[in-house]
Amino acid sequence: MDVDGGRRVFHRIGPSSSTGNGNNNSNKQQKVCFHWRQGKCTRFPCPFLHSELPAVGNGKRAHQGFGAEDNHRGGGGGLRRSGNNYFNKNNTWERVKSQQPAGSNMSVVKKIEKLCNHWVQGSCKFGDNCKYLHQWSTGDCFTLLAPLEGHQQVVTGIALPSGSDKLYTGSQDETVRVWDCQSGQLAGLVNLGGAVGCMLSEGPWVFVGLTNLVKAWNVEISADLSLSGPVGQVYSLVVGSDLLFAGTQEGTILAWKFNAATNSFDPAASLKGHTLAVVTLVVGGNRMYSGSMDHSIRVWSLETLQCIQTLAAHTDVVMSVLCWDQFLLSASLDKTVKVWVATETGSLEATYTHTEEHGLITLCGMHDSEAKPVLLCSCNDNSIRVYDLPSFSERGRIFGKKEVRSIQIGPGGLFFTGDGSGQVRVWKWSAEPTVTL
Structure with missing residues (x-):
């Protein structure tokens, strides 16, 4: 030159x-x-x-x-x-x-x-x-309000317990950070001594999946419980039929039942069937759906806690499952979102497949101000695709420094994303949503 x-x-x-x-x-x-x-x-x-x-x-x-x-x-x-x-x-x-x-x-x-x-x-x-x-999103349906800095590794969970003005975020950096929702400032830091695999809020409770353990905090009465039983990392948590379920690294789904008399959780069941880690759980109606690294989705009856169907249409890890109306949506690293619907016999069949250019990580859904369902699909190219349902027409994209592992819907049109760099971002829809999925 x-x-x-x-x-x-x-x-x-x-x-x-x-x-x-x-x-x-x-x-x-x-x-x-x-x-x-x-x-x-x-x-x-x-x-x-x-x-x-x-x-x-x-x-x-x-x-x-x-x-x-x-x-x-x-x-x-x-x-x-x-x-x-x-x-x-x-x-x-x-x-x-x-x-x-x-x-x-x-x-x-x-x-x-x-x-x-x-x-x-x-x-x-x-x-x-x-x-x-040179912008964090495309489309005009949402706005970035603030970044929340502090985590040093991938954000694996975001929780908003009811009755609290605090936002909880967990990371593989072995910490849970507590943020003041009014000021956006850090209000607390909990060092757990182990990587956070997932988080869940249910009522006043915050549950944190760790290795060989689930931590349970009641933010109203400041209760701090440790639920033992898991083997390996806990990757997914969900509540259904008064039971807390945890998907584990070894492929077992453990269940605890809340004991109001002792304000504790008693072991209730161990659901076996998956051959590899259970990375996603969702409850819809009287069913629980589990997605696994073994490429399958299992359908469980919440009445009998028995597996009533195995769905094997994906060819890679099933990273996320979501219930929408009478449908089940599943996302996989095989670059597809599959839409499942119940037949006359009650079994599920995949009736539609949406294909992306990259593997999918997590799904999150809500309704916009016109009561239209909107699907957020996080892909492993560090972006979130935002789609109208059922057409899958794209409304915009959100970008992270690294792949987005966690998405959480909040009140008043707010939603939160956490990516692989440790950054949490606060977003707001341009029109306030009415219902969450």
Whole structure:
């Protein structure tokens, strides 16, 4: 790279067409415009090349690799260029040719729906001309209110106990942080000595899944209980039919029943059937649904605590299950969301499959101000797709620094997301929702 008249340009690699007579115009024809390579040249006409390298010698295009540059220098031993994305065959920048009238100096920048990593770090030099997004969301149906900083690792649970003005967030950094909902400030920090696998709030209770243990806190009476029995990490929690269920690393689902007389939880059942970890649980009607790393979904009767059906349509880990109306929705790392409906015999069948470009991590649903159901689908490309149901038409996207593992609906149109970097974000719908799924 040379500096010529204050303009940075790249020398064309390969033999020169100059005859060595010092012709300046010929030299300029051998240079590619640096600004054009960045997609932001505004000069018209530009004295430098706005094209790739032409054919040389035998009609083949001039080689742009690092080895060709070394040969041009006359052999090894010189400094080698490293990290030059302009010559990286795997770079994802797209050059968009301006379709503009002659004499126009306006360039067209086509945005790629992906967050700019340099912008996230506060160091993107391209500004409005950057091909990637410099915003945390697309669409106009929600607004980012505040980031909650403090967790050092992935946020695996978010809980809002009823009757409390506090938000609880748990992380693999072995802490639970308590936030004041009015000020957004940290109100408390609990060091647990183990990674948080999941969280759940039910009434005044907050449950935290740990390794070989479930912690239970009653925020009204300041009760602090430890429920033993799990083997390995607890990945999922749900309450149904007056029972607390926990999905464990070994594939067992444990159940406890609350004892009002002693204000404690007594072991009630152990549900077996999954062969690998149970990572998601949901209750709908008199059924509980469990998704597992064994690629299956099991349907359990809350009356008998027996498995009444196994759903085996997914081909990878079932990361999230959600009940919506008379449907069951399931999301998997196999890049699909499946919609299940009950047949006349009462069994579930997959009637629709929505496919994404990336694996899915978690589902969360709510209704908007017009009572339309909305589905939030977190994918492992660090984004959340927001869809109308049942059409799956996209309303917008939310982006995180890393993949979003936790989504929690709050009151008054609020919802919360927690990503792999440890950041919790507070969002608000542009119109207040009426009902949660």
